[in-house]
Amino acid sequence: DGGITQSPKYLFRKEGQNVTLSCEQNLNHDAMYWYRQDPGQGLRLIYYSQIVNDFQKGDIAEGYSVSREKKESFPLTVTSAQKNPTAFYLCATVGWTGKGYTFGSGTRLTVV
């Protein structure tokens, strides 16, 4: 079945470290997104990419970086510049029909 795979499910980071969250899709969708979710808040857009080798900043891009070298993959790096990285991170895609987003199952990142 087609879908989105996010890994790992849980990730622990020491302060000062960079960590990379994986997002892989086999839906053949062009657009991919990264969202951050904090308790009691909606989803906030970090970065998005409409095509390979192109991506744009969302509303809270500071302290994060992405790449889009393949259509299937859109990894997110949480850098040491992100001062409050503990959150639930969601990857999503949209196909050409634009009928809503398909989400992955998320990665919970905790700073220890």
Added chain:
Amino acid sequence: GQQLNQSPQSMFIQEGEDVSMNCTSSSIFNTWLWYKQDPGEGPVLLIALYKAGELTSNGRLTAQFGITRKDSFLNISASIPSDVGIYFCAGQESSGSARQLTFGSGTQLTVLP
């Protein structure tokens, strides 16, 4: 960015009761979407609305796209325990725009037996 006001923030209801939640926006949207998120999982699309005034059902769920295009509501009838979760509304300004999906802050639903 755009702001969506979703209410209520949380609800505690008895099993079998009906539920209603809504979202309002200061901007016009061309698409309204309703998602449900189970704990520790990603949101799943429940209903998509594409035309002002549209009323769409999905089982016990009914959602409407407001006439002004600035609001939407979701009703759940005869709630059951598996309805527990966080419900999000989302609005999209234009179907051709890749990034323009704005989310409400969610409604946490608890169903008491």
